[in-house]
Amino acid sequence: MAKQPHLLVEPGDVNDIALIPGDPGRVERIAGHCEDVERVAENREYALVNATYEGRDLTICSTGIGCPSATIAVEELANVGVETFVRVGTTGALQSDIEIGDMVVATGAAKNEGTTKRYEDVEYPAVADYETLSALVDSAESRDEDVHVGPIATDDAFYAETDEYVDDWERAGLLAVEMEAAAVFTLARRKGLRAGAICTVDGNLVEGTQKGETEDDELPEKAKNNVERAIGISLDAATRL
Numbered sequence: 001m002a003k004q005p006h007l008l009v010e011p012g013d014v015n016d017i018a019l020i021p022g023d024p025g026r027v028e029r030i031a032g033h034c035e036d037v038e039r040v041a042e043n044r045e046y047a048l049v050n051a052t053y054e055g056r057d058l059t060i061c062s063t064g065i066g067c068p069s070a071t072i073a074v075e076e077l078a079n080v081g082v083e084t085f086v087r088v089g090t091t092g093a094l095q096s097d098i099e100i101g102d103m104v105v106a107t108g109a110a111k112n113e114g115t116t117k118r119y120e121d122v123e124y125p126a127v128a129d130y131e132t133l134s135a136l137v138d139s140a141e142s143r144d145e146d147v148h149v150g151p152i153a154t155d156d157a158f159y160a161e162t163d164e165y166v167d168d169w170e171r172a173g174l175l176a177v178e179m180e181a182a183a184v185f186t187l188a189r190r191k192g193l194r195a196g197a198i199c200t201v202d203g204n205l206v207e208g209t210q211k212g213e214t215e216d217d218e219l220p221e222k223a224k225n226n227v228e229r230a231i232g233i234s235l236d237a238a239t240r241l
Contacts, residue, residue, distance in 0.1 A: 004076035007048060007061065008041040014059040015050060017084040017238055018077050020070070022180060024062040026088065030231050031060055045069055056239045063087075066156060067115035067183035074187045084132060084241050087184050087197035088234045090227070091152065091176040092161075093204040094169045100204065101226040103147045103233070104175050105136045106197045109182035112165075113156040116186045126154070126182040127189070132196030132241060139236035140198075145229060147198070150175045154182030166205045176201060194241070198234055200226045 003010045019030055024047040031037045034051035041048045045064030050057070061077060063070040074085060091104055098104070108127035111117070116126065140147045153174045155161060161177065169177060181197045188195035203210040 004079060006043060006072050007046050007076045008043050009048060009076070009080050011080045013040055014048070014077060014080050014082055015057045016081060017056070017086070017241055018059040018061050018082045019086050019088050019234055019238065020061055020063050020073060020184070021088045022063050022065055022070070022090075026227070027060045027062050029227070030088065030235070033231060033235055034058075046073060053235045054239050058238050063180060066179045067113045067154065070180040071115050071183045071187060074184055078187070078191050078193060082193075084194040085184055085188055085196075086132060086136070086234050086237060087181055087195070087199070088230055089178055089180065089197065089199040090202040091178040091199035092210065093176050093201045094153070094166065094174050094206060096204070096206050098148055098175060098201055098204060100201055100209065102201045103140070103145070103226060103230055104152060104199050104201065105133065105140070105147050105149045106152045106175075106181050106199070107133060107149060108151045109185055110151065110153040110169075110174060111182045111186075113154050113179075113182055115183050119186060119190060124186070126185040128185055128196040129188065129194040132194045132237070135237040135240040136196050136198050136233060138240065139233045142236065143233060145233060148175050152181060152199075153177040154179060161205065170206055177205065196237070198230050200230045
């Protein structure tokens with residue numbers, strides 16, 4: 001098989017499980033917890049390294065922002081041998097009792113985006129697979145971490161999330177909104193692969209807070225700190241998968 005055109009990898013370059021943050025900078029943060037780190041490729045929004053965590057070989061690859069770029073990453077990683085995907089991201093809360101810095105493990109994602117419509121009807125569910133979901137929850141519990149577990153929304157338009165959208169999502173009982181999980185879950189299911197997602201809350205849309213509004217950096221300090229917790233949970237989950 002030829003080298004993949006965006007990730008610039010080919011069979012033998014990756015491991016069977018991939019942690020997939022959106023932010024390329026988070027690839028380095030995850031790798032900082034690992035051993036035997038090998039930088040494999042970097043192109044556009046995609047930074048890819050291989051590493052070992054507590055004896056488990058894994059790949060860490062950024063996906064950029066949104067479903068189109070995340071889909072490219074999942075397609076190409078699957079083409080060269082990845083069988084399990086764990087999204088490690090950030091999310092905006094949709095319930096008033098979910099605070100900045102809390103964590104959400106997604107059971108499924110509403111398809112408020114356009115990419116998956118090119119693959120299948122909107123009625124088909126975008127859900128995490130049971131093994132990956134369970135590994136994330138079990139890992140959190142083993143670390144005495146409290147996480148919110150339930151459905152989220154995946155949305156294409158960060159700056160078009162109106163009050164009407166937020167109110168509807170809140171009433172539906174969705175926990176949070178982000179921009180990639182529905183595509184990751186959908187592609188994994190269609191390919192017979194595994195996928196899950198854990199996200200740190202960086203704002204609360206119900207309460208009217210968004211990331212970057214009161215800070216010089218993108219993420220509030222509490223969310224930055226808890227990204228490290230989410231990374232720890234995802235790495236521990238990888239050892240269980």
